[in-house]
Amino acid sequence: MTTNQSIDPSAAALLPVAKKQGISTVWDRHKAMQPQCGFGQLGVCCRICWKGPCRVDPFGDGPQVGICGANADTIVARNVIRMIAAGAASHSEHGRHIALALLGVAKGELPAYQIRDEQKLRSVAAKLGINSEGKEIAAIAEEIALASLEDFRNQDHDKPCNWIASALTAKRLERLAGLHVLPHNIDAVITQIMARTHVGCDSDPVNLILGGIKGALADFDGMCLATELSDAVFGTPSPVVTAANLGVIKEGAVNIAVHGHNPLLSEIVCDVALLMDDEARKAGAKDGINIIGICCTGNEVMVRHGIPLATNYLSQELALITGAVDAMVVDVQCIMPSVSEIGACFHTEIITTMDDNKITGARHVRFREETAVENARQIVGFAIDAFKRRDPLRVNIPDFKQTAIVGFGTEAIMGALGAINAEDPLKPLIDNIANGNIRGIALFAGCNNTQVAQDSSFVTIAKKLAKNNVLLLATGCGAGSFAKHGLMSQEATDEYAGESLKAVLTAIGTAAGLNGPLPLVLHMGSCVDNSRAVEVAGAVANRLGVDLDQLPLVASAPEAMSEKAVAIGTWSVALGIPTHLGIMPQITGSAMVTELLTETAKELFGGYFMVELDPNQAADKLLTVIDERRKALGI
Ligand code: CUV
Known part of the structure; x- marks a missing residue:
C-alpha cells in the first residue's frame, strides 16, 4: 500500500491483509489495467456501430474520421452525452421509484412506509403549486406523486418539467428556455440523446452538447424529486452526531x-x-x-x-x-x-x-x-x-473512526441561521458573505477514482479553502471522505477554518444549540441531495435579486468517476456554477468540445468546467473564481 492509493488509514491497515490472503482489490486491478487506452482517455474511440470500432488519430498522422465520416468532435460529443444520459437515467430511475412508492403510500397500499414529515410534504406541495389547504395528507401526497410522475410523462415540449420549474430562479429558467435546454420529460430527453447519437444522426458537436445539457438538466429534475420526496417519506435531515470509517x-x-x-x-x-x-x-x-x-x-x-x-x-x-x-x-x-x-x-x-x-x-x-x-x-x-x-x-477491524456531525439539509441550514435571525434567516449568511467573513461557498461532490489517491484531493482542497474562509458543503462520496477524515467535526473547524469563517461557524453553531461551532464541512446528503445545495443558493440569489451565476459559489468534483458525476457536473455548469474537475474528462480529443465546455459555456450559462489535477492549484483557482465573482458583485 502506498499513499498514491489512498490516504485513508483503514486502507493502509487492510491492504496488506488483502495481499496476504491473495484477495485482489480495486487498486490491484487498476495497476493490472495499465497502460490504459489512450484513445478512450481522449474520448475519440467510437463504438456506436459495428463498422467500428473506429478511432481518430490524435497525432494527426492516421485517420481523422471514422468509417462513417464522423470526426473527433462528433465522436467525443456523442460519447460524452451518452454518459450524461446514463447518469440522468440512474438518478431519475431512483427518483421514479420513490415517486411510485409515495403514490403507493398515498393510496394506502404500502403499510411499511408512512409520511414521516408532513410539514415537508406541505412545503413540497406549495413549491409545486399544489393547493394543500383543507386536504388530507394522503390526498396531498397523491397529487405530489402524480405531479412528479408527470415529469416522466408530459408530451408538451414547451412545458418544462414541474420540478425544475419549481427549483430554479426565474432568471435561470428564462436563460435555459432561451437556449432550448429545459427538459419537458425526463424519459423523453434521455431517449432523445440515445436516438440522436445513433449512427447517421446528429453530428453537429454543438447541437449534441446542447442536447446533453438538456439531459443533464433532466438529471437535476430527477434528483430534486428523489430528494424532496424521500424527505417527506423518511424524514428531513437534521443535525446528528455519528461516526465514520x-x-x-x-x-x-x-x-x-x-x-x-x-x-x-x-x-x-x-x-x-x-x-x-x-x-x-x-x-x-x-x-x-x-x-x-x-x-x-x-x-x-x-x-x-x-x-x-x-x-x-x-x-x-x-x-x-x-x-x-x-x-x-x-x-x-x-x-x-x-x-x-x-x-x-x-x-x-x-x-x-x-x-x-x-x-x-x-x-x-x-x-x-x-x-x-x-x-x-x-x-x-x-x-x-x-x-x-x-x-x-x-477479523481485522481497523481502529479508525472519526466523529461526524451530519444532516445539514436546506431546512437544517435555515434552522441554524434562524437561530441567529428568526425573522430573516438568510440575512446572517448574506451579511457575512457581503462583509467577507465568508469569502465564498464551495460544494464538493462526486466519487473516488483510482486515478487519485483516495480522498486526498478532497481533503487537500477543502483544507485550503477553509483556511481562506470558504464555507464548505458536501454530498456523496466527497462527504464520505470528509466524514472519514474528521472534517465534519467541531474540532476541524477550530483547527482548519480561517479566523473569520471560524467566528461565523461558531456564532451559528452556538446559537443553534450545538455547544460550539458548526462542523467545518456541512454534510448535505447523498448525490441526489446536491439539489439541496442549489435550493440554498437559489434562495440567496433570489434574495439578492441576482442569478446563480453571479454568486461566489463554486463546485468541485476532484475525484469524479461515474456517469452520474458527468451528469451532475454538467447541470452544475448549466446552472451557472464554475465546476472543478480533478480528473481529466474523456473529451480532450476534441478541441472544440473542450472549448465548448470550458470556455463557451461561460457565455451561454455563466458556469463552466475547470480542469485542474493538482489539488493545491485547484484550490487557488477556485479562490480566484470566487474573488472574480465577489468583485463583479461589488463586494
Ligand atoms: Ni451517489 S456516484 S461513487 S456513491 S459519489 Fe460515490 Fe455517491 Fe460517485 Fe457513486
Whole structure:
C-alpha cells in the first residue's frame, strides 16, 4: 500500500491483509489495467456501430474520421452525452421509484412506509403549486406523486418539467428556455440523446452538447424529486452526531452494511434490525445488530438517522476484508461486482435486492415495497446466520473512526441561521458573505477514482479553502471522505477554518444549540441531495435579486468517476456554477468540445468546467473564481 492509493488509514491497515490472503482489490486491478487506452482517455474511440470500432488519430498522422465520416468532435460529443444520459437515467430511475412508492403510500397500499414529515410534504406541495389547504395528507401526497410522475410523462415540449420549474430562479429558467435546454420529460430527453447519437444522426458537436445539457438538466429534475420526496417519506435531515470509517464495525455485533443509493430498502432494514436485535443477541452477538452505511445509501441513512458510515466508494471492498461484515445488502449503483467474490472468501452474505441489479455469485432477495418488512426480515435473518459462521481469527477491524456531525439539509441550514435571525434567516449568511467573513461557498461532490489517491484531493482542497474562509458543503462520496477524515467535526473547524469563517461557524453553531461551532464541512446528503445545495443558493440569489451565476459559489468534483458525476457536473455548469474537475474528462480529443465546455459555456450559462489535477492549484483557482465573482458583485 502506498499513499498514491489512498490516504485513508483503514486502507493502509487492510491492504496488506488483502495481499496476504491473495484477495485482489480495486487498486490491484487498476495497476493490472495499465497502460490504459489512450484513445478512450481522449474520448475519440467510437463504438456506436459495428463498422467500428473506429478511432481518430490524435497525432494527426492516421485517420481523422471514422468509417462513417464522423470526426473527433462528433465522436467525443456523442460519447460524452451518452454518459450524461446514463447518469440522468440512474438518478431519475431512483427518483421514479420513490415517486411510485409515495403514490403507493398515498393510496394506502404500502403499510411499511408512512409520511414521516408532513410539514415537508406541505412545503413540497406549495413549491409545486399544489393547493394543500383543507386536504388530507394522503390526498396531498397523491397529487405530489402524480405531479412528479408527470415529469416522466408530459408530451408538451414547451412545458418544462414541474420540478425544475419549481427549483430554479426565474432568471435561470428564462436563460435555459432561451437556449432550448429545459427538459419537458425526463424519459423523453434521455431517449432523445440515445436516438440522436445513433449512427447517421446528429453530428453537429454543438447541437449534441446542447442536447446533453438538456439531459443533464433532466438529471437535476430527477434528483430534486428523489430528494424532496424521500424527505417527506423518511424524514428531513437534521443535525446528528455519528461516526465514520471502518472502525464503526463492531466485533461483537451482527454487522450489516447497506450499500447503494435508494433508501426504500435501507430504511426498512434499519427498522427491522431494531426489531430483530434480540435474535442477534441470542445468536451470540453481544452488541446486537449494527447497521453501517457505504456510498450514498450510507449517506441517506446517515443524514436522516445518524447511522455510521463505514466507507465511501473506493474502499467498499475493504469493508469485507475486515472479516466482520456479516451481510452486505445492496440496492442500485456504485456496487463493485467484485464484492461477491470477496464476500465468498469470507462468511459474508452479499445480498442483491433489485430486479435490475443482480450480481453473479450473490444471493438475491427480491425486494418489493409491498413486502418490504418480510424481505428485510429475511435479509437480517441471513446476516444473523452468517454471523454464526464468522471466523473470529480472520477479523481485522481497523481502529479508525472519526466523529461526524451530519444532516445539514436546506431546512437544517435555515434552522441554524434562524437561530441567529428568526425573522430573516438568510440575512446572517448574506451579511457575512457581503462583509467577507465568508469569502465564498464551495460544494464538493462526486466519487473516488483510482486515478487519485483516495480522498486526498478532497481533503487537500477543502483544507485550503477553509483556511481562506470558504464555507464548505458536501454530498456523496466527497462527504464520505470528509466524514472519514474528521472534517465534519467541531474540532476541524477550530483547527482548519480561517479566523473569520471560524467566528461565523461558531456564532451559528452556538446559537443553534450545538455547544460550539458548526462542523467545518456541512454534510448535505447523498448525490441526489446536491439539489439541496442549489435550493440554498437559489434562495440567496433570489434574495439578492441576482442569478446563480453571479454568486461566489463554486463546485468541485476532484475525484469524479461515474456517469452520474458527468451528469451532475454538467447541470452544475448549466446552472451557472464554475465546476472543478480533478480528473481529466474523456473529451480532450476534441478541441472544440473542450472549448465548448470550458470556455463557451461561460457565455451561454455563466458556469463552466475547470480542469485542474493538482489539488493545491485547484484550490487557488477556485479562490480566484470566487474573488472574480465577489468583485463583479461589488463586494
Ligand atoms: Ni451517489 S456516484 S461513487 S456513491 S459519489 Fe460515490 Fe455517491 Fe460517485 Fe457513486
